[in-house]
Amino acid sequence: MTHSGYAGKILRVDLTEGRLWTEPTKKYSNDWIGGRGINDWILFNELRPETGPLDPENMLLFGVGSLVGTLSPFCCRVSVDTKNVFNGGVGSANCGGHFGAEMKYAGYDNLVITGRSPEPVYLWLNDGEAELRDAEKLWGTTTWDTERSIRQMHGDNEVRVIGIGQAGENLVKSACIMSDRAKAAGGSGVGAVMGSKNLKAVAARGSQPISVAHPERFIDAVDEVRAKIETFPKAKLYREDGYYGVESYYGSPAWEAGFRPVRNGQDDYWDPEKIKRVAGDTIKPYRKKILACYGCPVGCMPWMKIPDGPYEVEGEGWWNNSSNSFCTRVDVDNPEAAIKAHLRTNQLGLDGDNASVVIAWAFEAYEKGLLTVKDTDGLELTWGNHDAMLTLIDKLAYREGFGDFLADGVKAAAEKLGGGSEDYALHIRGQDAVDGIRISKGWGFGVVTSQAHGRHLRGAVHSFSPDKFLSWDDVPYNVHMQEQFKAILDSTGTCLYNNGLLSWETRIEPSSSRYIVELNVALTGMDYGVDGYMKIGRRIHNLEKAFNTLHCGFTRKDDYPPKRYWEEPVKSGPYKGEHLDHETWDRMLEQYYELHGWDPETGLQTREGLEELGLGSVADKLRAAGLVS
């Protein structure tokens, strides 16, 4: 029986035994939609708290959203979920590109991978069939070479590949999983989990059909969204200049919003002369083309090319965060070195967001004299030394020399070094935290309370209006709404950024999800209405919260920012003096917990709240561990 909107099957893989089997997606989709929702439910129910992130028993799940592979605009996303290598809690990453649609056409909505293969392998998904194949020759190669080799082996340039580079193989905690060479499922060390399983890549090719429950209604919904998108001038600009070109031109408010901490967060304001050298409009000469993910009418990712010189490179990728990770954070204003750094991390399968935190911390420890060239393999880690940054990226991915010292993340490195370096080790619940959080309050509060630990892809909300950056008005409400909304986006496979054209400029309300809900209802026939979908969003969010409670014992005490952001104000620029204060933060936390129906004192979930969401079995598990109010 067809399952409208879905490939219809979930693939289970036991790498230790080399065993593969399937189960119907229908078993989960009515309650959890798809993508992250299904992944989270399986993880919560099947992964034991005592399992370590790099143990064979840990599970690695890939979930394609329900709307992926259809005419739904900007629906291409894959959710990768596992146990987080930094802290053992929720591990969750998400990427776009073309792999998700191909995985669905190959016949699978989700992959649930456990065990550890005795030898390196890749998983080949081919038109309804799946098998493990030898990856010995791929091991040790970059994500780019891996993709090229797999396509050559299959004699098919349309095979889509998601996989790890050297960083994941070497169990570096900031390792990510790369799709189509350029789209990173980053954070949580998902690449290290994949490496620990001896799984180099997943490759997909297929032409299995995806049926539509209500075709005419679906086309109407697609046409409505497409027409709406064209009313936003930014849609046209993204296609022409890419996301970075549009949002990070010289003079853009984004440069003053504190999203890009300067010199490891010593400041949130960067010298305008330096901004000028790497801003969206000034790096335009390196941008050869703008490319789109599957089914996206608002392509936004640039193809960058440095034709010659020491930083010669060519490839897809450069994003807003890149100018944080490889520019402001280490005070680098050389655009060619920064672009090279971004593309090099793509090759090595290193998450720029996570990796740049520990690199910038090392630069600061060097500035303060705690590290010298004797410790750093001769590298002079002076701010702005782009060549040292580039060398360190490779050392980190290969765990070579000083790179190995950094490879377990900033918390572990600071604990080893000591000397007060812990005070400027920017992590949240143990995971390296890239975001600037002192200025834009909705962004900062969402980042810190995120169930994915210091990452902005949960509840973080922001305004592009500078007069609202500092406002705490409605922050708990907006963050708790965004969390539910984002869970729907991740389960339907919708891009947060381009969907943002439909919702980000306004306050997030349940009605913000109406376009996506209508598409999903028409495609799948699952007609729960906007409120029903938002409830599923709350269920998914609460599932992650419960996972963190059960696996890590996280409570209210873990919902606070790193020390630096309390004690050190922004040092220069229009927001000079801005910092976070305990009294306001505590008040916001209590409001936020109450909105979620959690105990305002402890931050723990309540049995009543969970039962109202139909999560009585989750409450039972928490009660058995004494972790529910």
Next chain:
Amino acid sequence: MILLDPSKCQGCRICEAACGFHHSGHKEFNPALSSTHISRDNDTAHITMNVDSSCDLCVGEKTPLCVKYCAYGAREVKR
């Protein structure tokens, strides 16, 4: 015929989805039924586009769906 301009194509492949949808009688998204194919060289970003002989210029539709849904102006219909 469908006129193609690879210099404008950004490689989203929504034309493939639209084409398969048409050929299935609006029942499903089926890559095997698509008359058009977009390919991208990931070493150079070079994009190639083609339309094969199974294209019926979307008989029964107001506009060929691949043209309707291309957001990049890379396709045009010439009757």
